[in-house]
Structure formats: structure tokens, C-alpha cells
Amino acid sequence: MKNPAAEPSALSHLLSLPVIVSALGYFVDVYDLIVFNIVRVPSLKGLGLNPEEVSILGSQIYNWQQAGLLIGGIVWGILADKKGRLSVLFGSIIMYSVANISCGFVQSPTTYAFLRFVAGVGLAGELGAGLTLVSEILPKHLRGYGSSIVASVGLLGAVVAFLTNSWFDWRTTYFAGGGLGLALLALRVRLYESGMFEQAKVQRIQRGSMWAFFKDAGRFWKYMRCIGVGVPTYFVIGILATFSNEFGKALGISEEIVSGRCVMYVFIGTVIGDMFSGVLSQWLKSRKMAIGIMTTMTLVGVLFYLYGGITEAQAFYVTCAYLGFSIGYIAMFLTVTAENFGTNLRATATSTVANFVRATTLITLPLYQYLKPSFGVISAGAIVALLCFAIAYTSLFWMEETFHKDLDYVE
Template sequence: MVLRSQDTDTSSRIWLTVLVCGLGYFVDIYDLILFSIVRPESLRAIGVLPTQMQDASEIILNAQMVGMLIGGLLFGALADKRGRLSVLLASILMYSVMNIANAFVSSVPMYAMFRFLSGIGLAGELGVAITLVSEVMPKHSRGYGTTIVASMGILGAVGAYVVHQLSDWRVAFIIGGVMGLCLLVMRVRVRESGMFNKIEDAPVARGNVFMIFTRQRIGTYLSSVAIGVPIWYVIGILVTFAPEFTKEGGGSTEILAGQAVMWAYVGLAAGDLVSGLISQFLKSRRRTILLFLVLTSAAIAWYLFTPAKSAALTYLQTGVLGFAVGYWAVFVTTAAEQFGTNLRATVATTIPNVVRGGLIPALLVFAALRKSDAVLFSGQPLVSSAVIVGGVTMLIAFIGLVFLKETYGKELDYLER
């Protein structure tokens, strides 16, 4: 009777951890993607001219991504040194306050600065949450937990779109910040990972980024990054600039950026759920990722080479693109499973943020190509640039997958020395 009560209590604590991490990621994605949704309206409100819109968008997006690169490194290392929970709390507090500050911007430099600071805070949520859930759940079922976290989180983009439809862009930023502050109260009931507690006093380096740069680990780390590169190419370029792509192809001029993002994230949420379940059914992370990479390649080709699209078709295509790159949960889980407890949060937090940060060079190359004379398709500089950048990102992902080890069912209670 006592044992059954203890088992029930343990199970309840595990699922509470999953729920709270999922809600945390919901708020994280809400805040992360809100700029893409309110981009045209907010930039017009601070005086950006239509001819400056593309350049201003790229500056602000790059600032956010640089912040996420820095935040991923900072919060990941701290989570391995100080514990998973304290870092989650610090991450939430920082991005909540900074998103409220975003509501009061009045210029592009100010907007970029606050998105940079928001990015630092936003970077800590997912990797640490996935690490915590992976460590508290049984090894053969942890894929379900991480899938739930990712699927709940991705719906934050839908929440951001709905809130924006019911309010203006400044209020939407404030609501995101307030939701994050409310979430801090829920974190109080979540306990620290038992695996981390066991190594807290162990004579071993924790959160040492330089441990990644050994011959044994650097290949695994880079391969883990490579498989996620197409995800942010799709979201940050193809979906974010859906109105521009559709217009260039002779299609509808009434595409709403926020609605395109919303449908992409509806697809992402569905893709995360399906990819997570497939990885459990196949008992293989690698085969699941391969399946979704092939699907991503096909979805990109369909999106870029369909002329004269209606608004409905564009929204459908962004949803399909989102579903195709909906292996995000499997990708982050695989990254977390590749490394030992004393380095796991560092890796699980930096890898998705390096992938997000990969949008910076992708955007720079994309911008340079669209302004150059090297056009593959006459009169279509956006499509020409996207084909080149997309082809490179997909090639990187397939090469990375070849060198990545299978981690399904792997025992995680070990140390990196």
C-alpha cells in the first residue's frame, strides 16, 4: 500500500514536471515568434517605410538570434553547474521582463536591443526543460514526455496569433511577459532532477563548454546541430517572408504574415506530436529524422515552385512546411541523449540555439543573393536565393544524420570525463 502510494506520488511529480515544462515552452514560443507575427504592423507603427521593411526585419531578427546564441551558452552551462530549476526560473524572469519592455519600443535600434535581450532569456527554456524531463522519466518512455513538452510549446505561436487578433502589438508583448511572470509561481512545485542531485558534489567538471571540443565529442555535437538546420531556415525565411514570396510568384497580395506563421506552427505542433510517436513506435530517433528530412525537402520544393498562389494555398503550404519540420522535439531529445549528465543541459540548450543562430548567416546570404545579379529564375530573386540557401541547409542536415548515433532507450545516468 505504501509502495503504491509512493509510485503514485512519483508518477504525479513526473507528469507535473512535464506539464509545467510544456507550459513554460508555450510562453517561450509565444514570445519568440511574436515578432514574426506583429512584424509589419509594429514596424509601420515606429515609422519604418515600406522600402525599409525587409532590411529592418532582418536586423531585428539577427539581433534576436545573436541573443539566443549567447543565452544558450550562458544558461546551458549554468544549468549543469547550478541546477536545472534555478536556471529555468532565471530564464523565464528575464524574457518576461524584456518582452514587456518590447511593448514600448520607438525605433529599430531600440527594437533590436530589446529583442536581443529577450533572445538571451528565451534561449534557456527549451534545452533545460527537455533535459529535466529526459532525466526524470523512464528511458523507454521519455520520448512521450519530451513530445508533449514540444507540442504544447509550439502551440504558443497559435496563442500569439490569437492574442494579436484580439489586441494590438504592444498589448500582445505585455501579455506574453505577464504570462511568463505567472508561470514562475507554478515552478515552485517542480523538483530538481535526481540525476543532477547525484552529481552535485561529485568531483567532476560540470557545464564546461570546452569539454565539447574534444575529438570524441565535437563530431557528435556538430552532427546534432546539422540535423536541425533546416527547421529555422523554413520558419525564419520561407514562413516569415510568405507575403513576399507569394507576391513575387504572381500570387495573392493579401497574405498576412501573422496568419502564415500561425498555420506553420499549427503544422509544427502536429508534426512534433506525430514525429515523437513515430520515434517511439519505430524505436529509432534516426529513422524518424530521416523521414521528416525527406518530407521537408519535398515541402520546400512545392512551396517555392508553385506559381500564382492564392492566399488559401499559401497558408496550406506554410502548414505543410511546419509539419515537415515538426521533428523539433525528436531533434532536441536526440541532442540531450547524446551526452552525460554533467554536460547534458549545456548541450541541449546550446544546440537548438546554435540552430536558431544559424538563421543569421542564412539571412545574410539570402539577403546578399537577392540583391545580387546571380538570379537562378528570372524576375524571382527571393525564390532564387531561397533555393540556394535551402539546398545547402538540406545537404548539411543529411550529412549530419549519417554521422549521428542512435539514442533511443539509451541509459542517461552517466558522466562525461
């Protein structure tokens, strides 16, 4: 089969400025999004909290960030469909960069929670607007490759965040992330708006409406399915990786498990997984089959993580890397979201779906914490996992195949 990515014209599309800048934007986005997961324990200990407070307040601060993502996803998504993709790519990066620099000066958990909320609002706009722009400027036979490039480069931000924290203290880690975001602004000046959006802008149609997803039953369930297929990804990131120190102790691993290291391994795996899933979907000519394969691989990994009898730290870290690889369909389900909706609602759908998936920890994390005293760490994790995968498989079963879909249309 002829590989379109090997053709010069295809390469020129895939290496165009919007793709490169969107990928770098997602790199900074992931760095600033995941930095709290990495510095959660050392930063809260640095503020004088004891281990119990680190766990409880750490969960609360993390959920403030996720709440910001939830609100920001709606705000930025609507703005991207009303005012343009570029307005979001500029505004969001300024907000989350300033918020992350401010986190480097924090002195109390209350201020910390507020700043993570502000950062969450800002971070919510990056991925959805970037992938929407890339999906609209690339030919349909290259969209899978484009999403893989954006995701793979972007997810390396988590690795850089971990390495930065290894070399410097947690405050400097925040300063570096915010500085990278502000530096990226210079590249964004040269970006151009999506042609599809410019065409939709002159039409007399409603753009950027959340209500549009709820007033039509078919559109509503299509929207919910896009969220549902992504739920396992943030179960792995938000619970299994972020609270891996608790799972390691519950499994009886003698060596202390470092949560930041687990997060890093998960994201290293995700970088490779996102490249794999994009190529897999192109080879299969099916988004649904690629997502189904990756979801099943994730289920196998979660079962091994919880019940595989892991006793060594090294094996635990390798399992985290595998789980990262298996959830490497994040950009894929967001590409599917972009392909499911017309130009007038596309950015709203993609931005809100991305952040609603991230914000599922607002439900799964409190549920895990609630179940933990009665069932224990392992069983509590398993119950939450069962819920997440039930939602994902049900959503995937009813999802529309969008591989060959032309995106130049409106709702």
C-alpha cells in the same frame, strides 16, 4: 505492441508536474520567441518605417534576437549544468518576460533591437533546461512521448501569439506574452531538481563546460551533428514563414500574403508534427529513422513551396501548415542531443544546440538577402535551402542511434 503511455504508471510519469510545467514554460517561450515574427510588419510600420526599412531593419532586429539566443544558449546551458536545471528555469523566464513587456513601450528601432537581444538571451534558457529535466526524470521508454507533450503544448504558444495580435494591437501582444511568463513563475516554485543532476553534483567532475565540446574530436563532431540535423527547421521558420510576404509576391499570388498568418499555420502544423514524430520514433524504436522521414517530408514541402506553381493564397497557407508538420521534429532532435551527452554536459549541450539551430538565421538570412538582388527571391531561397538540407542529411547519416540509451552517466 503494448503502448506504455496507456499504462497508469506511464500516465503518472507523463502528467507529472515537471512535464506539465516544462510544457507550459515552452508555451510561453514560443509565444515570446515568435511574437516578433508575427508583429514585425505592423510594429515597424507603427514606428514610422517605410516598406523597404521594414524589410531591412526587420531582418536586423530579428538577427539581434537570434544573437541573444546564441549567447544566452551558452550562458544558460553552462549554468544549468553547474547550478542546476531549476536555476535556469527561474532566471530565464524572468529575463524574457520583463524584456517582452518592455517591447510594448518601444519607440525606436534601436531600442527595439536591444530589447529583442535581451529577450533572446532570456529565451535561450527555457527549452534546453526543460527538455533536459524531462529527459532525466522520465524512464527511457517514455522519453519520446515526454518530448512530444512538451513540444506540442509549447508550440501552441505561436498560435496564441497570432490570435492575441489579431484581437489586440502589437503592443498589447507583447504585454500579454510577458505577463504569461511572470504568471508561470508561481507554478515553478513547486518543481524539484533532477535526481541525475543531484548525483552528478557530488562527483568530482567538470560540469557545464563549452570547451569540453571542442577539446575532444569525437565529442565535437557528435555535437555538430546534433546542430546540423535541426538546420532545416529554422530555415522554414526564419525565412520561408517570416518572409512569406516576399515569396508570395514573387510567386505572383494576387492576394497579399500575411507573414503572421503563415507563422501561425507553420506552428499549428508543428504542434501536430511534434506529436507525430514522438510517436513515430517510439513505434520505429529509432530516433534517426523518425528524423530522416520528417526531414525528407520537409524537403518535399520546400520544393513545392518554391516550385509547385502556387497561385492562390489559400494553397500557400496550406503549404505552410504542411511545412510546419514536417519540421515537427524539433523536440526530437533536442531529445537526441540530451541522449548523446552525459549528465555533467547534458544541459549545456541541449541549450546551446537548441539556440545554435535558432541562430543559424544569422547566416542563412543574410545569405538570402545577399543573393536576392542577383538571383531573385525564389532562387535565393532555393540556394539557401540546398545548403541547409545538405548539412542536415550529412549530419543524420553519421549520427548515433540513442533510442535505448541509458542517461545515468557522466562524460
